[in-house]
Amino acid sequence: MAVLRKCARPMLASAFVAGGLSTVRAPERVAPAAEPVAVPVASRVPRLPENPEQLVRINGAVHIGAGLLLAAGVVPRLAALALAGTLVPTTLAGHAWWKEEDSEQRAQQRTQFLKNLSLMGGLLITAADTHGKPSAAYRARGATRDAAGTVRGATSGAAKSVRDTADHVRALPAQAQQAIDKRL
Structure with a gap:
């Protein structure tokens, strides 16, 4: 099982690191789509900027940092939880397939939504993985x-x-x- 973890974690993390790098480099590309979700979240969380580009860049930085920690196996449960937490607003903002009018766009966004839902499942399994050791509870x-x-x-x-x-x-x-x- 240890070999499986060592291979699976970097594979799971790769999507987040690549996406995070893309977002940090060009936040203006996704900021308009993120604004309807990011700004209300920022208004409820103290110390978060309300600028959508800054929020998207912070989210991308979390994806990079937590993705690298997960890939390296350093605090993997915490890294997986951080990624899962940031995946919720990312998915709701970026892949709201129910809002799409065009059937082709709707199908494409639904596929991306389901992909993110699958990633969320993998992250939650990773967050619960105790490496065969008894849990803290x-x-x-x-x-x-x-x-x-x-x-x-x-x-x-x-x-x-x-x-x-x-x-x-x-x-x-x-x-x-x-x-x-x-x-x-």
């Missing part, structure tokens, strides 16, 4: 069970100590009486 549940067992063991041991001490304290008057009787 699984490890946390195990740690919780281990801690609960330790606490139960400790409280059981403490309860035994308390019982032993109580037995010893109850036995003290009898032992004291025996010591007194010996001295007399």
Whole structure:
């Protein structure tokens, strides 16, 4: 499976790196199509510029950076999530096939929309891939069970100590009486 990951990640990332480079170099080519989605997103997210060309360039830079991280296998789950997050507005803005009047354009945009949907599926699988190791949630549940067992063991041991001490304290008057009787 390791060989598969090493081959598949760069293949999945290649579309994002190539598209990101194209977008960063010529944002004016896609900015008009992105504007209906990008500007409302930017108005809701602090610190994002409202200029569509800048937003498209930022999106392209994320595609390049996260794509390279994914291809290299460096924080691949986080990189896949970043790419998936940027793919949603990219797809909605660039491939709104339901808005197309021309049947040929509509079919072409639907194909691109479905391609991006397929990429999203691959990214989500990649984001969930734990390399055959237990997930963080699984490890946390195990740690919780281990801690609960330790606490139960400790409280059981403490309860035994308390019982032993109580037995010893109850036995003290009898032992004291025996010591007194010996001295007399």
